[in-house]
Amino acid sequence: MARILAIDFGTKRTGIAVTDELQIIASGLTTVETKDLFAFLKEYVSNESVELFVIGEPKRLNNEASESEVAIKPFIDKLTKTFPDIPFTRVDERFTSKMAFQTMIDSGLTKKQRKNKALVDEISATIILQSYLYSR
Template sequence: MARILAIDFGTKRTGIAVTDELQIIASGLTTVSTKDLLPFLKDYLKKEVVELFIIGEPKQMNNTVSESETHIIPFIKKLEKAFPGIPIKRVDERFTSKMAFQTMIDSGLKKNQRKNKALVDEISATLILQSYLYSK
């Protein structure tokens, strides 16, 4: 089996998480600068087989799409062009940043460690991926 890769897209940084090859466990991979995201993915896919991209879908509380969707849609088009054989699914990402922050607190990270926004993005991507795995 191949891995599933999740993306928590941000205008500055993007969190990335992947499954193991059996698609059982979601693990944070890294956080990359969004401007370096496509080159990072191209390099990663030279080493690993990915069968599906999961991309967070930011929504408002009333279930309408968030304004950050205007940045995500152009990225998705670039992703589809760069990797035409890999399907993309969207997963509601409401509350993932808050849940990621709470996860950091629960795991005992000190206050200055919890200020690491890159870690929050990576944990958010992991939560998005875990949500997808639970749903299938």
């Protein structure tokens, strides 16, 4: 089986999470500068078999798309052109940053460690991926 790769897209940084090859466990992989995202994805996909991209879908409480969606649409267009053989799906990412921060507190990270926004993005991607795994 191939891995599933989740993306918590941001204009500055993007969190990445992946499953194991059996698609049972979601694990944070890394956070990359968004400007380097496609270079990272090309390298990763050349070394690992990826069956699906799961992309966070930011929504407002009233279920409308958030303003972040404006930046995500061009990213998805480029992703589908760059990796035409790998499909993608979207997962509601409301509250993932808050859940990630709470996870950091529950894990006993210090206040200084919790200010690491890259770690928040990586944990958020993991939560997005875990949500997808639960839903299927």
